Amino acid sequence: MDKAAFKTAGLIGLATLGLTLTAAAQDAGAPSREQIEKVLPKPAYSPYAGRNFPTRPLFGDTHLHTSFSFDAGAFGARLTPRDAYRFARGEQVTASSGQPAKLSRPLDFLVVADHSDNMGFFPDLFTGKPSVLADPTGRKWYDMIQSGRGGEAAFEIINAFSQGTFPKDLVYSPGTRAYRSAWQETIKAAEEANDPGRFTAFIGYEWTSNTGGNNLHRNVIFRDNGDKAGLVEPFTVYPPGSDNPTELWKWMEAYQNKTGGSVLAIAHNGNLSNGLMFPVVEAFGRKIDREYAETRAKWERLYEATQTKGDGEAHPVLSPNDEFANFERWDFGNLDGSVPKKKEMLEFEYARSALKNGLKLGQTLGVNPYKFGLIGSSDAHTGLTAMEEDNFFGKTTPQEPSPERMRATFVNVPSSGIRVMDWQVSSSGYAAVWANENTRESIWDAMQRRETYATTGPRMIVRFFGGWDFVAQDANNRLPAQIGYSKGVPMGGELRAAPQGKAPSFLVAALKDPVGANLDRYQIVKGWLTKDGKLEEKVYDVAWASPERRKPGADGKLPSVGSSIDEANASWTNTIGAPELATVWSDPDFDPGQPAFYYGRVIEIPTPRWTAYDAKRFGTQPLPGSPMTVTERAYTSPIWYTPQ
Amino acid sequence: MKRRCRRAATAGILVLAAVGLVTVPQDRSLACGFHNDVTLARGMLNWVYPDALHVVGAMAAAVAEERLPQAGAESGPDPFGARYRALVVMLDRLKDELGAAAPPPSAISLVLVEPMLWTRFQSDDGELRAQVHAGAPRPGDLVVVSGGKVVQALVDGRFSIAEAYRLGLLRLYGADDEQARFLATYGHVGRERRDGEAEFPLQAVQ
Numbered sequence: 103m104d105k106a107a108f109k110t111a112g113l114i115g116l117a118t119l120g121l122t123l124t125a126a127a128q129d130a131g132a133p134s135r136e137q138i139e140k141v142l143p144k145p146a147y148s149p150y151a152g153r154n155f156p157t158r159p160l161f162g163d164t165h166l167h168t169s170f171s172f173d174a175g176a177f178g179a180r181l182t183p184r185d186a187y188r189f190a191r192g193e194q195v196t197a198s199s200g201q202p203a204k205l206s207r208p209l210d211f212l213v214v215a216d217h218s219d220n221m222g223f224f225p226d227l228f229t230g231k232p233s234v235l236a237d238p239t240g241r242k243w244y245d246m247i248q249s250g251r252g253g254e255a256a257f258e259i260i261n262a263f264s265q266g267t268f269p270k271d272l273v274y275s276p277g278t279r280a281y282r283s284a285w286q287e288t289i290k291a292a293e294e295a296n297d298p299g300r301f302t303a304f305i306g307y308e309w310t311s312n313t314g315g316n317n318l319h320r321n322v323i324f325r326d327n328g329d330k331a332g333l334v335e336p337f338t339v340y341p342p343g344s345d346n347p348t349e350l351w352k353w354m355e356a357y358q359n360k361t362g363g364s365v366l367a368i369a370h371n372g373n374l375s376n377g378l379m380f381p382v383v384e385a386f387g388r389k390i391d392r393e394y395a396e397t398r399a400k401w402e403r404l405y406e407a408t409q410t411k412g413d414g415e416a417h418p419v420l421s422p423n424d425e426f427a428n429f430e431r432w433d434f435g436n437l438d439g440s441v442p443k444k445k446e447m448l449e450f451e452y453a454r455s456a457l458k459n460g461l462k463l464g465q466t467l468g469v470n471p472y473k474f475g476l477i478g479s480s481d482a483h484t485g486l487t488a489m490e491e492d493n494f495f496g497k498t499t500p501q502e503p504s505p506e507r508m509r510a511t512f513v514n515v516p517s518s519g520i521r522v523m524d525w526q527v528s529s530s531g532y533a534a535v536w537a538n539e540n541t542r543e544s545i546w547d548a549m550q551r552r553e554t555y556a557t558t559g560p561r562m563i564v565r566f567f568g569g570w571d572f573v574a575q576d577a578n579n580r581l582p583a584q585i586g587y588s589k590g591v592p593m594g595g596e597l598r599a600a601p602q603g604k605a606p607s608f609l610v611a612a613l614k615d616p617v618g619a620n621l622d623r624y625q626i627v628k629g630w631l632t633k634d635g636k637l638e639e640k641v642y643d644v645a646w647a648s649p650e651r652r653k654p655g656a657d658g659k660l661p662s663v664g665s666s667i668d669e670a671n672a673s674w675t676n677t678i679g680a681p682e683l684a685t686v687w688s689d690p691d692f693d694p695g696q697p698a699f700y701y702g703r704v705i706e707i708p709t710p711r712w713t714a715y716d717a718k719r720f721g722t723q724p725l726p727g728s729p730m731t732v733t734e735r736a737y738t739s740p741i742w743y744t745p746q
Numbered sequence: 747m748k749r750r751c752r753r754a755a756t757a758g759i760l761v762l763a764a765v766g767l768v769t770v771p772q773d774r775s776l777a778c779g780f781h782n783d784v785t786l787a788r789g790m791l792n793w794v795y796p797d798a799l800h801v802v803g804a805m806a807a808a809v810a811e812e813r814l815p816q817a818g819a820e821s822g823p824d825p826f827g828a829r830y831r832a833l834v835v836m837l838d839r840l841k842d843e844l845g846a847a848a849p850p851p852s853a854i855s856l857v858l859v860e861p862m863l864w865t866r867f868q869s870d871d872g873e874l875r876a877q878v879h880a881g882a883p884r885p886g887d888l889v890v891v892s893g894g895k896v897v898q899a900l901v902d903g904r905f906s907i908a909e910a911y912r913l914g915l916l917r918l919y920g921a922d923d924e925q926a927r928f929l930a931t932y933g934h935v936g937r938e939r940r941d942g943e944a945e946f947p948l949q950a951v952q
Contacts, residue, residue, distance in 0.1 A: 178793070198799060499799065503803075722816070
């Protein structure tokens, strides 16, 4: 075969592979569209024939607790992992507060991520598992409960934990029969609920590093079935585990080596880490070096940007020019409320600033440790991934719907002065994943390639492609993804080697949630590193509703979309906003010598917050300062530009 | 061994702190909401008396259906104890109504889930006495789980114990025959039976 024939054959091969062509199209010297079209056969009548890219996002939750989590159980959650999967699949279940609960629509996947420390203790104690009854104290507590002295038993259990007298044989830790049984139960529940093609039930857990009250939790998700995941036991914080993330990564490596399986970790929203989630100098007494960067980048390719304990995309102190940065903010302090937040901590716990710092570390260390994609998830401790504003079952069982929850206190730590009210809990979020199939493997692979986005609850459909050759009419096509994949990279991807004289262009498209609110605007958030080492950011409005009426002002800001909310009746209308937004945007400030990232942010029109629905339903008078409206949103994973 | 236990305790607290709460009651009354954080005590109630917190959901539904009053400014801190005193008066009225019906065959421990306040009703020389802010129920007590709003509605004559039970606003824990006897004896309490109205049907709880 001569060189030309080889090239032609290669092009045909690449073209039939679709996604592979995507990557090729970004390389310098890649074939032009015209060249490719010449060697491709005439498309079939069906424009979809041969298509092999993801065509719809799958929505789910990567972070849900059930009664198997010690804290959830202690707060009264009685739903099991099985119940959680049933609920996520769209079945009606009875919440721990006795209320019927059902999602507006089924989700596509769920990770039951119970805390690995003390997993499964509560259900075992109260059902009288042999492993519990074998211990004299366990037997005593069980008998007390059975003989009507449950109140005393509860008192003893709580005090045993608080005073360090908990019987060692009742500690649920790896290596014990009881712990193994709880883990196997978790796996079994996932295996039973997993229905490839229809619903994916992942096996997973949450590693709960919390030293000093600073939240460094990670959700660990297996790509594998129970035959592999069951060969290990989760990594814990207390022995034989560790509170250091680098030890978790070693455990992950060991798992893969032992089983041939695959596992990933998603860092918890860092807003309660008090500046420790995204270190730039040192972590756990060790300098941040290339090895740290490589390891973190390898195991943690996603980040939880929004959840019930607030939103972690951006902070108004860090992004004072971003009018949407002040959103469902939780900047009181660390997780247990022992240490109040200081301004200087913020930079190291929000997604946008971490992405920016990652550019700098990438330059100094040669590897960017913070090249992560974005997802949202609930972190609910109820077994109910119910993150719809009109169907919000709270973060914990005491926050399940009631007339009291809008006025109740969630966290109160007099020593630090930190007080968090239940109304501050956010009805957020979900993870959207562009996977080809609804299977463990396909969704996990999409997570690994960061083809994901976060939503604060609504299921808007969001596309975000970056490349060098998008043109305005690409946004008019009804098949933007076809063009997006063939001319660029999807969210989570990378652009390299800017062609001479070209700036990156982005094909963006968003469709409203079919049963949700219209869209206000599609923004692109850019972060970059200047030649003199300064980190910059800018938010661009690139597509918006009613452009004929809404023109950017002298300050570059777009006028508000307005509001159609009837707060008293907790309702709104889609009389403002747009059902879909699409455009091609090219970076007007591009400098090919500066590393950068770009991500999409889609803003809905204002809608009633869960507090408004509660006020309407229960007649509760909101406490002063309680927000009654929300601007729901989605954050795509970034696309990075790295100069060569 | 001690060290390991300490670690376990740390882990327990650590995991409790995972949702931001580590406070535990320090006295044998299992705490009440007027004097302690009761989140854990209330949570444990759902295990010790299975599904006891279903009362919370039933109360939420009753508020939405306007069977119970809407939430107002009565929740939140009670620095001067006015709400606590009002609750004591209310429980005393309930004691009078129960006592007027018949002395209970066994002691009754009532827990109101919003403040997690335990009250023990016990017959003493043929007279019913109420110990408000009691400790944990004693062995053999019939445990009644309900809410302050529900008891207020009972003593105000807005519905009866039987209706509250049917609506899930009041749950019973104890031997089946004790539960049945309780409902047979006190089902009408809270609302006078109208002429011709049957007593609470026992089969409803069997």
